[in-house]
Amino acid sequence: MERILRIVLDSIIEGIIIVDKEARVVYVNKNAQRLLGLPSDIVGKKVDEVVKNTRLHIVVRTGLPEIDQVQHTENAVIITSRIPIRDENGNIIGAVAVFRDITSLRKLAEEITNLKEIEAQLKAIIDSTNDAISVADENGIVRLVNKAYTKITGYSPEEVVGKPATVDIAEGESIHMLIAKIRQPIYNARLKVGPAKKDVIVNATPLFVKGVFKGSVAVVHDVSEILKLNNELEEVKRLIRHMRAQYTFDDIIGESRLIQIAKEQAKKVAQTPATVLLRGESGTGKELFAHAIHNSSPRKNKPFVSVNCAAIPETILEAELFGYEGGSFTGALQEGKRGLVEEADGGTLFLDEVGKLPLSLQPKLLRFIESKEFVPVGGRSVKKVDVRIIAATNLDLEKMMRNGDFLPDLYFRLNVFPIYLPSLKDRKEDIPKIAIHIVKKLNQQYGRMVEGISPAVIKYIVSKHWSGNVRELENFIGRVMINMGPEERYIEPKHIPEFSTEKPEIGEPENRQDKIGPLKDMVEEYERQIIINALKQSGGDKMKAAKMLDISVRTLYYKMERYGIEE
Template identity: 45%
Template sequence: MTEIEMMRSLLDQLQEGIIIIDEREIIFYINETACRIFEVEKDDILGKTAIESIPNTRLHIVLRTGEAEYDKLQNLGNKVILTSRIPIKNSNNETIAVAAVFRDVTTLQRLAEEITNLREIEALLTSIIDSTSDAISVADQEGRVVMVNRAYTRITGLAPREVIGKPATIDLAEGESLHIRCAREKKPIYNVRKILATNKKEIIASVTPLFVNNEFKGSVAVIHDISEIQRLINELEATKRLLKKESAAHTFDDIVSKSPTMKEVITEATKIADVDVNLLLVGEFGVGKEVLAQAIHNASNRREGPYLKLNFSLISFENQEEFLFGKNSYIANAHKGTLFLENIHLMNTEIQQKFLKLLNENIFECEYYDFVPDVRFIFATTEDLKILTSLGKFSKELLYKISVVTIEVPPLRERKEDIPDLAKQLLHTLNQKYGRIVYGFTDDAVNKLINYSWPGNIRELENVIDRAMLALENSDVLITSSHVPDLEEKKQEVKGTLKEMTEELEKKIIIELLEACHGNKTEVARKLGLTVRNLYYKLDRYGIK
């Protein structure tokens, strides 16, 4: 028996159910206990998504947030399970899977039949119910409260000493207590809305009877705060919207363009927007390439289609193929719409070749789709791709293909006429963010902004205005030069000859690849098209450790 077989056998013997999903939300492991609890066969659930297979699941949310959730009560029809959801992360602290570990706590009712003293039940339950975020109360056969957990106090505002020993109606604004109704009907009651007397919160409560030797001995209530449920619903809806498509919120009207250089950009972009060709946006970090891409999409005949964005700086070299040509391909999901690809200078050589096939031969190399997506690509980069092609780091053929229409977005230092209006635009956004009413800038503040070179462009301008807002007193309605942080100019260094600049860029690329490949020099050499010996020569030459 192999180690994996031994591990599977061990997990199948556990009393806890275990389900594991991968980064695509697909269930790839379930043990025997989990199959019994869910009343399913392994073959019927493996390979399916968690959302379609598991009632009330939150595994996909933990996959997105990367934050564990411990000891959460979850209703499964006539069963209740206590579950923990734990993210599994790789060496880069990226969540690659999520495991759910749970147990059927309805067995506590069977345990209660063997325990004749409700105080012993209390001791057994306390360690479990105090770990849950839902309020729990236990009443005796006459409807008097005998135990509550910490969450009960948090949700109702009532301390244990205020409710224990008193009728279960004490926490309700009106209506019959579910504990008393359960005592009368001797059967479970699910999902009843009530109003709390203390803080007028709306809750949903479920009550389960407790029997000992077939004799009714009391009941357990689980109380959910509806406001918390609504928050989770909103979180789920936000996640769904994020997965569905990016929001292309900006139009050409949003782009400040008083300066001649920016007017030229807008004129060119407006002309090309409705012409269904791919294009390349070139410009420094923070100049507004994505805003321009959104405006082009919204002015095109694809405006009703999806707008998706993928930033190559945010994904590893190894995952690029999965994002673009995998099961949840961004290219396929952008069908009939626009796909904005940012920092394409970080695109690996394999993906470059696949893009060439797609653009030249209309071949979409993806086993999960039987059609060729109809997509408009807007490529963007901060680097000089011609230098990268001379170094063999970017495909010359691909550059020719994507740069037929190239728009250079100017840095902020070349469009100083736009700074006052850009500052007002950013101020409006920050007023909404902080709930302030700041009308504008004094002349000295505007001059201070205009006379700075803004190496970080619009991103840096936004940061400076944000800091100025935080420096305001509550009574201030204008930003003055004293509120604007000191803006220190950095001396422009001479970069040297073309050969020196090329070598510096090569050094930068090697360092970036070493980080992306976690120091694997063989992999770096393969991606650069070098022998390992040549790579070591360059590492030594550039002093890269």
């Protein structure tokens, strides 16, 4: 039995030394001799005389175990446990030392520590660059993004890391996924990313480690501002917006029953050429629905022309809509000009604020809707176009019709397929998702990295009445984000001055010396109050209110939209 025991002890990888109560060596196995460089004739000798730095004799004397002690030898680093041996009565009759070589383990731990330090340095370097960088593995799963990436896309690392590289793509094919297939570099790829569909150019290369494909790294350049300036160069010369429809039904946020009904109605009518009348309060998303209907229709690759009937002076609205022949009036171009109706040929004409269309122009619009034919101002020849009409209003057209302010025949031609868009007060359950979507959108516009909204603030904004609906909510969140520190990541109650006390109802401007805040905010609030009072005094007449304020009607509409003022 003793022979078997010795064979077993000699076979294990640990070194073992056993001493008696006099601290004399009674057994040493082969691994102990190898690790400590001991001769084979130490049995029977005092352990402290034959083993350097041993503490077995101390353990025999004190009876105290010493567990997992690191010890350096000439050739290795070992970890030792020294345990006293007691008889059945608890008397110390010896001690045993069990130890193992941890030199290789220690080197591995040091290498891991060094790798972590290198990883942290690389991440700091990547975060310091202004170019957005994303890294994906061989399966196209995102593994790393930097701060600049969040600024461009609006997505935080938590929202994309560990997910397929398609997660941030609004339009186009994921470059990471493509490289995972072809394993070749791709340069100057054009994509749209994030909720705001920013235009970007992507350069990406595959990563190979010892000849094995391990993933890809992409550098994303934001070119949306340059494209926006180019696209708007011609638009700023006009009082309308002539654009390509930007949004789809996926951009309409909300799961409430009312918004789902509106979306389903819009999706059905989009497949037909029927005229659509979008109705709802200011800021409920009428223009968003117009874009989505056009993009879901057979006309999606044709022009989408939007005109605000209230923003263009009555004197030139007819010429803007239907065009004019050269020299037909003072200031007209000699070669004449195509109108918006003709520019929309084959596509969609969006008549926003159609309730503000001058009564004098309504008969001509009615004739056009009925026949799809028109005569330019100053012209004689009839032109025919194929245009789908989408109109929008927040006014009571039925009341206007009874009062003689809107032609009944035009009303019936526009009201072929009415869609009512609910206000935020009727779909409060959608407000949290809408607010988060706005934060992501404004992250891109403002170059911020706000990651979310605290539950207390969510509860606050759900409880408020947003008379300007989504537009007013977006203005509110925009002001809050501007006032946040650049490193702050969550909108908290402290960022909202009126969080603890609701603002009083807006009335006459007054010198409120008891409420002092940032000068910019106070000036804007004062301006908002003045505009509201001017609209009240003018009975809602925008032309009269603009004249009272000595500003243009267009400026008045801009400020009303900016401050979320209902009409």
